Amino acid sequence: MIYCGIDWAERTHDVALVDDSGRLLAKRHITDDAVGYKILLDLLAEYGDTEENPIPVAIEISRGLLVACLRATGRPIYAINPMAAARYRDRHSVSRKKSDHLDAMVLANILRTDAVAHRELPADSELAQAIAVLARAQQDAVWDRTQAANKLSSHLREYFPGFLAAVGVRREGVCHPIARVLLAAAPTPGQAARLTRAQLRSLLKKAGRKNTVDAEAERLQTALRASQMRQLPLVEEAMGRQTLALLRQLDAACTSADDLADAAMESFEKHPDAEIITGFPGLSALSGARVFAEIGDDRSRFADAKSLKAYAGSVPITRASGKSVAVLARRVKNQRLAGVGYVWAFAAMAHSDGARAHYDRRREAGDRHTAAQRNLFNRMLGCLHHCPTHRVHYSEAVAFPAPSETQHDEAA
Incomplete structure (x- = not known):
């Protein structure tokens, strides 16, 4: 077996090939363009790379043109966390020296010794990858919108x-x-106080208001003419100009978030899994697209529901040493999936009696609000792993079965 490690950078990459014994076979310094990519393919082919038996590649990034082109060849690609790669580096040099060539060798040796401890990039479909791009971009746009709104406020x-x-x-x-x-x-x-009711009605209609326009115009006029502390006139005018600049940023962020939301939902609804995912209580087309973007449609990605729950950070970790045992919340997780999971669990309680009862039981058992919601999210993830895999729709009776009489007697 031959193993390839690539130390990625923005403009150039270092490539190293090692054999089963860890011996360095070849190294190259390639550019991040079509010429460099061809040099990489020629190097792999020189050492036995074929379509039937491709050489696996380890790299510290999961996105970009180089990764996309390598994935198109059908070879196994392992995205190694840079923190994990740094720990492996100490096994090869106790002097703590570092170089791009050494990092490429370290990545190749990670595959040689511990490939089973790392996960290949999922073999998601082209549509699933497109949905992931749009859903993540929409989430980024929402964060930008929130930041712009906070600055303006x-x-x-x-x-x-x-x-x-x-x-x-x-x-x-x-x-x-x-x-x-x-x-x-x-x-x-000063400008706001001089607005007439006719002008306010015109502005409300421009913003899309259709009902109770007169009442809203009167309310706004009263509020804007209320007594308040003021800056000096020239300072106030200058701050007004700054407000217009911040407002343009907010308008752009709002437009981007809305456009990307429409695009993400449109693409998501074309996928066969969309009907199953949006059948879960609390998941709309947009939140469902965000969930799907992080789990994909590669059924072999998660061996069981526990793997998916660990990936989402909904299950705790146990740290045990001797007589000391501590159960802690999981910090290393997919932050995007964990973020939408909090919203999902909150919305599910309003659309599912079983979800609400499960949350209430956790609260009665002593969980705080966040812990109870995380536990509910954990329960829903188990269902989410099962339904698309077996092509079945969500069932309230299966997800939250009614307690039997025996359980009632035992509880009493």
Whole structure:
């Protein structure tokens, strides 16, 4: 067997090939372009790489053009966590020296000695990979939108707190279309106070408001003309200009999040697993796309439900040494899947009596809110692993069976 390790960088990569004994067979320094990729393929072919028996590759990254092209060849690709690779490096050099060539050799030797302890990149379909790109980009856009909204809100508190009080009745706050349209028309307290009801009605209609326009215009006029502390006139005008700059960033983030959400849902609904996943209580097309983006459609990726739960961080870890035993929350996990899982569990309680009863039992047993929700998410993940694998739809009676009379008697 021949093993390949690639130390990835933005412009160049170091490649090392080792045999079963760990002996270095070849090394190359290639560029991150088509020419470098051809050199890599020629090097692998020189040492026996074939379509039937491809040489496995270890690399410290799971994305990018080089990884995509290598995956297209059908060879096993192992994305090694850089932290794990750093621990292996100490096995080869106690002097703690480091070089790109040495790192490539370390990666190749990881496959030689411990390939079974690491996981290949999943063989997801092209559609599944596209859904993952869109769903993750949409999540990033939501984070950018939240950051932009927080910056704008913090800035408004310094000179225009009355605006935040006027739009604070809506859950979206400054992200709401009415708030953004209104702020673009009147970015300072003086301009906002001079808005007439006719102008406010026009702005509300521009933002998409259709019902109770007159009542809302009257409420906004009263709120914007309320007494509040003010900055000096020139300072206030300058801060208004800064507000318009921050507002443009927020508008762009809101537009990106909405467009990517539509694209992610459209692609997700084309996948055969979409109907099964959205059949779970609390999962919409968007949240279902986020869940699917992290688990993919490679059925061999997770050997059992426990592996999926560990990947999502819903199961704890046990640290035992002698008489000391500690059960702790799992910190190393897929943060995106864990994040959507919290939202999923919260929404499931409103759409499933069984989920709500399960959460209540955990709370009565002494769990805090977050722990009880994580336990519910853990339960739902077991169902999620089973349903797409066996091509069955979610069943409330199977997921949360009613307690039997025997269980009632034992509890009594």
